[in-house]
Amino acid sequence: MRFRAKVVDIGCIEQFTRVVSTIAKMTPLCVLRLTVNRMYFILNDKVAKGGIWCELTASNFFDEYRMEGLSEEANEIYLEITPDDIVRAMKTAQNAKSIKVKLTKKFSPCLTFDIELPSRTGHSRNVVHDVPVNVIPKSIWNEYSEPTVPDFDVSICMPPLKSLRNVVERMKNLGSYLELSANQNGEMRLRVETEQVTVSTHFKDLEIPEWVNEGSETQTQGRQPDEMVGARVDIRRFLQFLAGQQLNPPKIICNIVDNRLIHFFLLQEDISMQYSMPIVQQ
Amino acid sequence: MKCMIPGSNIKVFGRSIHCLSKIGEDLYIEPLDHGLALRTVNSSRSAYACFLFAPSFFLSYINGTYNQQETNQEEEDSFRCRITMKSCLTVFKSLYTLEKTVDKCQVYIDLKDCRLVFLLHCKHGIVKTHNLTYQETETLQAVFSKDLCPNHIVANSKALIDVVSGFQTSQEEITLNVTPQQVSFKNYVEDEPDPNKVVHSEMFLSPSEFDDYTVGIDAEVTFCLKELRAVLSFADAAGLPMSLHFESTGKPIVFAMESEQTLEATFVLATLADLPSSQSSTQHRVSAASQHTAVNHTSHTHSLTKQRKQAVNNSSSRSHSNQADDRREFRKTKPPNTKRQNEMDFPDDLNNQRETSHCRQPGSDRMKDIDAEFEHQDRVQARGPSSPVIPLHSHVHRASEHQTRPALFPEIKAAPKDNDRATQITQCVQPNRTVLARYEEPCDEEHRVNAKQQTGVVAPDDQCVDSANVSDSEDYDFVPGTPPSKRVGVYMFKSMFFGASQQLSQSLETAQKSSAVFKSMFFGASQQLSQSLETAQKSSAVVLCEDTDEEDSD
Known part of the structure; x- marks a missing residue:
């Protein structure tokens, strides 16, 4: 197994840092999957933490990207990483001239970030971070396969995250669960319910994305457009997701399967990220 | 003791208090003939700091008797006191306000009421008086010698801040490693529960980044980052270059800075001595700075002297004698005032x-x-x-x-x-x-x-x-x-x-x-x-x- 990548462009460094810190905000531990031309951050825990599937095209970030997988047939590498460690390593690279990332074997398997920094005197400085990782054996690779997208009852674009966050932050003080529901008329409702009070916030005129996928079309068409479909989530987890967002994608699509699934789809030119939030049954 | 700090210097003085407050909990004040010394030592006695403000720093500086009625003159001459850092910080809480409003600040001892008085003469004739209680105390002094250290580096404080900011705030110690070709700083991970599970970071610098770089022996010293941060915060604000003097593992590292005839600051940080047997998570730290032990080896004296002399002649001051294991160990968290502590070998x-x-x-x-x-x-x-x-x-x-x-x-x-x-x-x-x-x-x-x-x-x-x-x-x-x-x-x-x-x-x-x-x-x-x-x-x-x-x- 070999892996080596190099970034020179400061914009790419920043963007990569944002991706990793977004992931780090959602989970303390995830899997980094490296293929010949792509990089994936994967979390596969549908019950407790939810699932993350984040896909980067290597050539969009790295000026140099070489990897040799386990074998010819299984030309991939799966590593268990602590995204927070990578974020910390990347934080020292905010004005870096270049970053080399490579898979090394030091005190343990490591992702080594070799950062070249400019210095006042014109001499380059080097910072080396050895981030310990765990290599995941091939036998359990299939646990980290891409989640199948189910047929959604409702698919809707989220309102601006900032305003959503303001609302949820206040709702957090009322209760610990939040019901997120939406319909095909472009309405979304956040509701927190306690014994004393029920507070709900309505968003109107939200965009409904066009899905080419036939399956979901039929599903949504089977319902009344103004029928609210929703599920209950842990309010803190939802807030964590909202607050941790650093990518600011132009569109975040929220897909809901009634009482079963809430799935967010973040789409940007070079990144796609899916996050399915664990549902709390009533 | 009576001195007057001009308004232009009040900020520097305040900064030094802030810096000291990040290291120790008590402030030791000692007026000397050649200036006012402010000192502190941290609770584990692994770090010692001393600021010396020369008389030229002050508008007026009178050391010794100013209260002539006082009969016991020599007592006053030797006045040294200790105040709590907290009380002193209240005087210099907001540096910005101090700088804006204070014209001059008078500091003197009110022996009658046993108070250390800070008299802040502010604009518009406002006078703020702080009467601080004090405790008389002995001189606080770490025993060290920076001029005997074979390794001497002068660095721009900005460069060191860059280095330090690269480490996490939770990082407790860093290791400085020098060779004639390269300097490196790395985080010290040995005290982690599982050193293999934490990020190892290391920063390499070229010696040409430093204003002066004299490395007599290759050395690796580990010291606390927290105190270094405090030191650097002062050095940065004062814009002073910092000189590092150090020797080898277990010997203290001295950070010193000096501003033309007005101010000298010296910081002595203990460095970690790794015991070969300390592979477990329990780290025995041997403090070198400001740890003193009462050990009397009269019978060994002669031979020791010779060894010492040889060591000095070798100009490395290193003795390789393996004396019976008298090594003093202590846990960093433990109050170190036990006899099982280490002693510095250098004259002050x-x-x-x-x-x-x-x-x-x-x-x-x-x-x-x-x-x-x-x-x-x-x-x-x-x-x-x-x-x-x-x-x-x-x-x-x-x-x-x-x-x-x-x-x-x-x-x-x-x-x-x-x-x-x-x-x-x-x-x-x-x-x-x-x-x-x-x-x-x-x-x-x-x-x-x-x-x-x-x-x-x-x-x-x-x-x-x-x-x-x-x-x-x-x-x-x-x-x-x-x-x-x-x-x-x-x-x-x-x-x-x-x-x-x-x-x-x-x-x-x-x-x-x-x-x-x-x-x-x-x-x-x-x-x-x-x-x-x-x-x-x-x-x-x-x-x-x-x-x-x-x-x-x-």
Whole structure:
């Protein structure tokens, strides 16, 4: 197994840092999957933490990207990483001239970030971070396969995250669960319910994305457009997701399967990220 | 003591207080002839900081008696006090406001009410007065010598801040590794529960980034980051270059900065000595700075002296003697005022410099001085094989002053001006106690116990008398410029031991001459030697990160 990548462009460094810190905000531990031309951050825990599937095209970030997988047939590498460690390593690279990332074997398997920094005197400085990782054996690779997208009852674009966050932050003080529901008329409702009070916030005129996928079309068409479909989530987890967002994608699509699934789809030119939030049954 | 800080300097003064407050909890104030010294030491005594503001820093600076009615003049001359950092911080809380509003600040001691007074003369005729309670205290002094260190680096504080900011705020220690070709800073991970599970970070710098770079021996020193951050925050604000002096694992690292004749700041940080056996998560840290132990190895003295001399001649000051395992260990969190602590081996550099009135002696001259001293010691020792006479540099005083015998203790005891002093004096009589009790009084109980336990190794009295006699016939005047009359007294030992603040001995003009001084002196000296060997005992550098980078295709 070999892996080596190099970034020179400061914009790419920043963007990569944002991706990793977004992931780090959602989970303390995830899997980094490296293929010949792509990089994936994967979390596969549908019950407790939810699932993350984040896909980067290597050539969009790295000026140099070489990897040799386990074998010819299984030309991939799966590593268990602590995204927070990578974020910390990347934080020292905010004005870096270049970053080399490579898979090394030091005190343990490591992702080594070799950062070249400019210095006042014109001499380059080097910072080396050895981030310990765990290599995941091939036998359990299939646990980290891409989640199948189910047929959604409702698919809707989220309102601006900032305003959503303001609302949820206040709702957090009322209760610990939040019901997120939406319909095909472009309405979304956040509701927190306690014994004393029920507070709900309505968003109107939200965009409904066009899905080419036939399956979901039929599903949504089977319902009344103004029928609210929703599920209950842990309010803190939802807030964590909202607050941790650093990518600011132009569109975040929220897909809901009634009482079963809430799935967010973040789409940007070079990144796609899916996050399915664990549902709390009533 | 009475001084006036001009408005333009109040911010710097305030900053120094802020810096000290990040290190220790008590502020030790000592007015000296050559300036006002502010000192502190952290709770684990692994870091010591000293700011010295020269008289030119102040609008006016009067050290000594200003209150003429006070009868007990020498007491006031030797005034040293300790205030809590918190109380002092309230005076200098907002540097911005201070700078904007304060025209000048007067600091003086109100002996009548026992208050340290900060009088802030603000704009529009507003005067803010802070009356702070204080405790009288002994001089706080770490024993170190930066000029003997083979490694000397002068760095721009900005460069060091870049380095330090690269580490996480939760990082406790960092390791500095120098070779003539390269400098590296890395995070110290050995005390983590599982060092293999944490990120290892290392920053490499080229020596050309530093203003001065003299590396005599390759060294790897590990020290606390928190204190370094405090130091750097001051250095950055003051825009002063910082010089680092250090030697090897387990020896203290000294950070010093100086601003033309007005301000000198010195920070001594203990470095970690890794024991080969400490593979477990329990780390024994050997503090080198400001840790002192009462150990008397009189019988070893002669050989130790020789070793020491050789070491000095080698100009590396490293002794490879593997003395019986006297290594003092302590956990960092543990209050270190036990006898199981380490001792610095160097005479105090700071105060020696003072006595030569700010003249910085070139390193080579100092070496010569010390050599001369050691030769001298050998001569003295030739008179009696077990004679514990090892006058060290600052510890040597004119022997002819000490003609009386130790029978004077009762009189000494009669002299104290308060209970506090009384305790200290009784401790002086017993050298071990003195050494141990240099610091705060609350620890006295412990010290006494320690002293008792150690009586077995204390040199018998008759030996001391012998040595006193020997001393009488020798001329020990290695300390230039100190009037003989000011060198007598039971306090001298303490002052000598901590690096002989002149003030201290001045205060004791009336104190009885006593050969007990010698006893303690010798004791102190021999102790220093033995300690030098202890601290010099090798400590293995742990290889944190070995690059077995087979996967790397480069």
